[in-house]
Amino acid sequence: MSDHQLSELAQQLRVDSVRAAAAAGSGHPTSSMSAAELAAVLFARHFRYDFERPDHPGNDRFVLSKGHASPLMYSVYKAAGAITDEELLTFRELGSRLEGHPTPQRLPWVETATGSLGQGLPVGVGIALSGKRLDRTGYRVWVLCGDSELAEGSIWEAAEQAGFEDLDNLTAIVDVNRLGQRGETRHGHDLDAYARRFRAFGWHVVEVGDGHDVDAVDRAYGEALSTAGQPTVILARTLKGKGVAATEDKEGLHGKPLKDADEAIEELGGIRDLRIEVHRPDEAQEPRPASAGHLQLPRFELGEEAATRDAFGQALAALGSARGDVVALDGEVGDSTRAEYFAKEHPERFFEAYIAEQQMVANAVGLASRGWVPYASTFAAFLTRAHDFVRMAAVSGAGLNLVGSHAGVAIGQDGPSQMGLEDLAMLRSVHGSTVLYPCDANQTAKLVATMADLDGIRYLRTSRGKNKVIYGPDEEFPVGGAKVLRSSDSDRITLVAAGVTLHEALAAADALEGEGIRARVIDLYSVKPVDRDTLREAAEQTGCLLTVEDHHEEGGLGDAVLDAFTDGRPVPRLVRLAVRTMPGSASPEEQLHAAGIDAGSIAAAARLLVEHAVAP
Template sequence: MNTRQLTELGQQLRVDSVRAADAASSGHPTSSMSAADLMAVLLAHHLRYDFDRPAHPGNDRFILSKGHASPLLYAAYKAAGAIDDAELLTFRELGSRLEGHPTPRRLPWVETATGSLGQGLPVGVGIALSGKRLERTGYRVWVLCGDSELAEGSVWEAAEHAGYEHLDNLTAIVDVNRLGQRGPTRHGHDLDAYARRFQAFGWHTIEIDGHDVDAVDRAYGEAESTSGQPTVILARTLKGKGVAAVEDREGLHGKPLPDAEEAIAELGGVRELRIEVQDPPAARVLHAVAAPGQVELPRYDKGDEVATRDAYGQALTALGGAREDVVAIDGEVGDSTRSEYFAKEYPDRYFECYIAEQQMVAAAVGLAARGWVPYAATFAAFLTRAHDFVRMASISGAGINLVGSHAGVSIGQDGPSQMGLEDLAMFRSVYDSTVLYPCDANQTAKLVAAMAGLDGVRYLRTSRGASPVLYGPDEEFPVGGSKVLRSSGEDRLTLVAAGVTVHEALAAADSLAEAGIRARVIDLYSVKPVDRDTLRQAAEDTGCLLTVEDHREEGGIGDAVLDAFLDGRPVPRLVRLAVRTMPGSASPAEQLHAAGIDAESIATAARLLVEQAVVR
């Protein structure tokens, strides 16, 4: 396309953005209009993509980080022939694929869900890492960002990581339109302010007028020819470009244009340009998937003292040997999470994100989008700062495995800042998630392998200290199941535990038995989905349930157990032991006792529960 045709395509994208938002009576047309020329040139001259084969390994990858500008994306799809005009005008309707913010659950051409600002570039870094270090197919990653989102710290985690990894296959396009939601952005149209920041992280920077299509074209070409550095194109634009009533005006963010018909006329009317996007080069997928049966997991003898975090690292390494699609990521604590075991055996498939947990989770999402099976690990406590990335991963339908080590007060002397006490609640609340909490090494190994075959967000909670191996290496642990470790026809209550508290519950059951009180013990290793049948049977048989967890009372094992009785059936007598105080520094045994979740505390609560049940 020549200059005039590119300009016409930009105007078409503006018109169709206005039309889509007007049909929906909502949306962000002005944010779409500012970036229309940037999108037109990319689509017509530089993007290599087969819309009929979105999984083509040679396709370039485009991420609309400013996801609220979705009308622009959908207008581009129409120009490329991927959707028709009738579908464009279903924008934001119930059942439409064209949601207010794009998601890959609905559209095959969307790499990741966006809309929570500051996430597109971090996920783009993950995809670029896959392209440069693993696939080596030569595709480029293009990320269109807004200037407002550059206030997010996650953007700079991504910028530093991309610079450190020399991701010259990554180009960020920043639509610097000066206006945020409530008024001007921090730096307005000061392109140099943004350039200095990116340059500090090792990026090649280009500053342009984002409405000069020839300048945009040259900038994209310069980005493609830049070696050894990621490139950021800082484009000065005007929000609402082309319509005098809204151009560069405050107070119009997130609103359809006041007079769409007049605006369309001012923009030159409706157009029906169609463009042939360049085909991607031939490419092949480099990684293969081995059958799960080929995995030779580590085996541990009953009675051995092994930390579940050790078993995680060893099992992940075994899984990596059998499956070439498994990759590992860590947040600079691999010696503690035991991800370092995998790193030593398979350095090419290991990614160090340093202490940048948002980038770590985003990298996992990006790698998953490219077909890899990522396992990302850090302390359970530190995953909480990446919760929004976990939430958005679920919206994307991303298949990622997250592992939180050093969970609970049982870590001991490090104190509360290092104790994951909210993680079970966090991950249980995520849509379609799986939450697993093993108590011994063989159980951990089996669950690590099982996670690779699950969908959605999967979370495994591991512990710092060594604990006795309870199960044999051939024991199976289906997700959604549990294990009954003590049971008799004379059971007067049921102790439900997971992880470190399983061992405390067993010791408490032994103590209670000496006092003539039989207690059933359930190892609830699958916290979500929970084993409703076993819990309901225990309630029917014993009438009393006592849950004990190294976690806050809200949202953890106690709530998971309660969920089994929310179908209208009678709720059994239930007591929940959990961490209700603010811990200090103490030994692991002292911590468990102070929190009231050790064997002595469990036995005391059980006696009281049984006595009250008898009185009643």
């Protein structure tokens, strides 16, 4: 395609972006118009992709980090023959594949959901890591960013990791159009301001003074392709709303269809129907290593003391030996989470994210998009930093295994900054998530293996301290299940717990039995989905439920139990014990007592509940 044809193609992309937004009555055409030449040159001359085989292992990968510019992406799809003009004009309609911000749930050519700005480049780094270290089929990753999102800290977590890892298969294209949603961006059209920052992180920088000059853009892409040992960023000065006098470089037009779309289309030269032949990738084979053999999980003896975090590390290493598609990531706390066990046995499949939890989750999303099964671990408290990445991973339909260690006040003297007390609520709120909280080593090992074959976001909560092993190594723990550990026909109350507090509940039940109060004890290791049938049966037979959790009362295990009674049936007498004060530094035993979730506190609350239940 000649330079003149490329310019015409860019105008077509502008026209189609305007048309799509006009048909929808909403959207971001001006943000699409600024990047038209950047997209036209990329897809017509440099991008290698088979739209009929989006899973082709040799395909280049394109990530639209500025996801609001989706009309531009969909216009490219039309030019490539992947969608029709009729479908283009269903933009943002109910049931349309062409959503306001693109997602892989709807379109097979979309690598990851974007729209929460600052996430496309981090996920692109994860895809590039997969290509560089695991896939090795020669594909490149191209990420189109907006200049506004370069204010996000996650962009610079990604930039630093890409530079550190020498990801020369990654090219970031920054559409520096100067205008954000409410006015000028922090650096406006100062390309050098961005260049200095990227160079500081080890990137090769190409500045394009006129991002609407197809020849200059073409040369920039060629330079990126020829750069070895460094990721490349192309900083292109563009104009928002380019090509239409009423919108070009004008403030106040972000996220709005053009007022007179027909006039704008005429000014842009009218509707065109140019087609581009996107270069096909070279033949390549999916580089999936074969499974090494039968899974041999660690086995722990009944009664021995073991920490669930230790069991996680050993089980993950074993899973890595049995399955070549399992990868592990950690946020520089692998000696605490025990992810280091996997790192020592399978260093080629271990990814260190350092203290950059957002990038750790983004790496996992990128790896999952390439077919790997990631386990990403850090302290439960620090996963809160990456919540938006977890949320967007769910929007993408990504399959991630997240592991939060050092949960709750039971970690002891480190104090509240290190205590994950919100993690169950955070992960339960994620669409389609699974939340698991094991109480002993054998249960942990089994759940680690189970997680690998689940869908969506899976979360495993592990504990720092050691507890007695109460389950045999051959016990099974189905997701959505629960274990009834104490039960009789004369039970007067049910204690529901998980993890650390399960052991406290068992001790409380023993104390209560000595006083003539029989207590049923349920191990609710599957916090989401919850075992409604077991909870309802216990409520019917005992009349009273007492939940106890090493977590804030909002959104955790207690709320999960309440979910079992949202079908209109009577709610049983229910007391919820949880961490309601701000903890300080103390021993684990002192912490549990101060929070009112130790065995003595559980027994005291149970006595009161039973007394009220039988009071006249």
